[in-house]
Amino acid sequence: MKVPRPWSARAWLDTAHVMIGLPVAVLLGGLTLVLLVWPRLLMRSVPLFTRVQRSRFEAFLGARIPPVRSPSSWRSAATRRQIGYHLLSPFVGFAAAVLVGLAWGGAIVGLMSYLPQRLQPPPMEFEEFDLRDGKVVAIYLAIGLVLLLLAPVLARGMAALDLSVARTMLGPSRSELGQRIETLTESRAGVIDAADAERRRIERDLHDGAQQRLVSLAMNLGLARATLTDLPEPAREAIEQAHEEAKQALKELRDFVRGLHPAVLNDQGLDAALSGVAARAPFPVKLHVDIERRATPTIEAVAFFIVSEALTNIAKHAAATRAEVSVRRERERLHVLVYDDGCGGARLDGGTGLRGLAQRIDSVDGSLRLSSPLGGPTTIEVDLPCE
Amino acid sequence: MRVVLAEDSVLLREGLIRLLDASGMEVVAAVDEAEGLLRAAAEHKPELVITDVRMPPTHTDEGLRAALVLRRQQPGLAVLVLSQYVEERYAAQLLASAATGGVGYLLKDRVADVTEFIDALRRVAAGGTALDPEVVAQLLVRGNSDPLERLTPREHEVLRLMAEGRSNAGIGQSLVLSEGAVGKHIGNIFSKLDLSPAEGDHRRVLAVLQFLKIRSLP
Numbered sequence: 001m002k003v004p005r006p007w008s009a010r011a012w013l014d015t016a017h018v019m020i021g022l023p024v025a026v027l028l029g030g031l032t033l034v035l036l037v038w039p040r041l042l043m044r045s046v047p048l049f050t051r052v053q054r055s056r057f058e059a060f061l062g063a064r065i066p067p068v069r070s071p072s073s074w075r076s077a078a079t080r081r082q083i084g085y086h087l088l089s090p091f092v093g094f095a096a097a098v099l100v101g102l103a104w105g106g107a108i109v110g111l112m113s114y115l116p117q118r119l120q121p122p123p124m125e126f127e128e129f130d131l132r133d134g135k136v137v138a139i140y141l142a143i144g145l146v147l148l149l150l151a152p153v154l155a156r157g158m159a160a161l162d163l164s165v166a167r168t169m170l171g172p173s174r175s176e177l178g179q180r181i182e183t184l185t186e187s188r189a190g191v192i193d194a195a196d197a198e199r200r201r202i203e204r205d206l207h208d209g210a211q212q213r214l215v216s217l218a219m220n221l222g223l224a225r226a227t228l229t230d231l232p233e234p235a236r237e238a239i240e241q242a243h244e245e246a247k248q249a250l251k252e253l254r255d256f257v258r259g260l261h262p263a264v265l266n267d268q269g270l271d272a273a274l275s276g277v278a279a280r281a282p283f284p285v286k287l288h289v290d291i292e293r294r295a296t297p298t299i300e301a302v303a304f305f306i307v308s309e310a311l312t313n314i315a316k317h318a319a320a321t322r323a324e325v326s327v328r329r330e331r332e333r334l335h336v337l338v339y340d341d342g343c344g345g346a347r348l349d350g351g352t353g354l355r356g357l358a359q360r361i362d363s364v365d366g367s368l369r370l371s372s373p374l375g376g377p378t379t380i381e382v383d384l385p386c387e
Numbered sequence: 388m389r390v391v392l393a394e395d396s397v398l399l400r401e402g403l404i405r406l407l408d409a410s411g412m413e414v415v416a417a418v419d420e421a422e423g424l425l426r427a428a429a430e431h432k433p434e435l436v437i438t439d440v441r442m443p444p445t446h447t448d449e450g451l452r453a454a455l456v457l458r459r460q461q462p463g464l465a466v467l468v469l470s471q472y473v474e475e476r477y478a479a480q481l482l483a484s485a486a487t488g489g490v491g492y493l494l495k496d497r498v499a500d501v502t503e504f505i506d507a508l509r510r511v512a513a514g515g516t517a518l519d520p521e522v523v524a525q526l527l528v529r530g531n532s533d534p535l536e537r538l539t540p541r542e543h544e545v546l547r548l549m550a551e552g553r554s555n556a557g558i559g560q561s562l563v564l565s566e567g568a569v570g571k572h573i574g575n576i577f578s579k580l581d582l583s584p585a586e587g588d589h590r591r592v593l594a595v596l597q598f599l600k601i602r603s604l605p
Contacts, residue, residue, distance in 0.1 A: 207441065208396070212399050215495045215499070216402045219402050219406060219498045221499070222499040223501050247496060250496050251496065254471065254494075254496070257471075263472065264474045266447060267448045268476050275474070276525055278525070279521065279525035280524075
């Protein structure tokens with residue numbers, strides 16, 4: 001820890017924190033003690049007291065004590081810890097304030113001994129320490145100097161002690177934090193799975209609905225085009241155009257739906273699904289897939305999305321002549337690498353495409369590395385966890 | 388020609404029946420799930436089966452699995468699989484299932500080009516192949532295509548069109564080559580893929596099979 005100098009802002013803030021802490025702690029501690037008789041009122045006041053203390057730590061020390069969301073009842077461990085803190089803090093506050101106060105006071109008195117007689121505080125009662133004696137003055141001065149240098153350190157230490165007590169008793173405990181992380185992890189996995197299921201549902205709806213209708217429409221138009229050869233020219237042209245448009249719409253819808261979630265991914269895994277994506281890219285793509293055991297459906301979906309999105313990005317922005325995709329499983333990790341020889345300059349904070357990728361990867365605790373110097377080539381390396 | 392049709396979308400099923408009728412084929416049974424397809428194929432002894440890949444109850448690949456079963460049970464039966472998306476993996480399974488009888492695997496979109504679709508049907512029924520260009524494109528993205536790396540780009544193109552099921556004349560037309568030149572390319576492909584002349588006409592299918600097997604099947 002850096003030793004604060006006596007004249008630094010840090011030293012003054014620490015000292016202020018400790019000195020103001022005493023009356024605040026005494027007031028709140030006293031109120032808590034009194035309110036022990038009216039538990040219901042105490043339950044309501046404790047969160048308020050805690051807020052006051054938290055804001056003191058934030059104001060003087062810039063330290064945030066994470067709030068605890070807990071039911072206000074005697075049974076809640078967090079509430080009991082908070083009550084404990086308010087009862088304990090007057091003692092901590094007293095000890096701290098006395099120590100820090102004495103240090104500053106001693107420093108001032110000691111240094112004042114150097115001043116001319118008439119500016120000095122009234123002489124103390126100890127006969128043997130005569131301030132007219134040069135030796136005594138030197139000792140006083142030395143003690144004053146030491147205390148001056150010590151006071152900020154003491155203030156720092158006391159503030160830190162106060163803070164650590166407050167952190168333990170006012171903030172969430174380790175097990176509470178652990179529990180919260182567990183809940184968050186679970187709910188996040190739930191959200192990801194739900195989003196994944198939703199994509200599958202949309203894919204299925206489109207497959208069973210719009211796509212079949214469009215195929216049927218295109219087929220009927222094709223049948224009309226093939227059989228109605230004696231129609232007047234404009235009518236034939238109209239049918240031809242409608243037929244071509246229906247086919248184009250089919251193709252667009254198919255590409256879109258396949259990007260959502262390819263059915264083959266469920267049945268046959270990443271390897272089979274990726275060959276479709278790679279084949280539809282408007283530039284040659286080399287694909288290597290080396291997976292012994294299949295990953296979970298969520299990880300497979302993320303990996304598929306990465307490759308699919310990366311190839312789309314390359315087609316849109318990179319002006320590449322070729323790309324390479326490699327997917328490799330090494331024990332608990334799935335490595336995905338997408339390389340292209342395009343113009344480079346891709347940035348994670350640039351467009352939405354790569355950011356979307358990064359978010360998707362984050363959501364499963366994967367990592368992303370991007371190398372894309374201006375002029376290319378671009379390499380995206382992704383590491384995904386898989387059991 | 389007697390055809391059994393399996394497709395779960397009523398709209399498309401009715402449309403296909405009309406289309407086949409119009410082209411002089413007889414749809415002897417039209418069903419909407421894989422079990423029904425197996426029963427109908429056993430009962431009606433058709434010459435050609437047309438099936439969707441995704442059908443009830445699981446809506447995954449039961450149509451394809453039914454097709455594989457049929458090809459094992461009734462050698463010589465021509466099978467055309469239609470799908471919203473074509474996957475090279477499915478195509479490989481289908482082609483590897485038996486060396487006899489025609490086989491086809493097309494994107495549903497191809498139905499829209501009526502004449503070409505009917506041509507493909509006839510080709511499959513006659514024991515040939517009809518592979519969707521999308522499937523063929525998927526085969527080219529594989530990195531470990533050793534036997535194929537010996538082929539020149541032109542031979543590659545010829546093999547691709549062969550895999551789609553085109554005749555020499557058809558290949559010549561689309562690449563603007565004479566039939567003789569196509570035949571020469573094909574001869575080179577056969578020798579580069581170590582297919583001896585003794586195997587006769589099946590060399591065409593074998594070359595395509597090799598093309599499909601460049602990646603190992605699970």
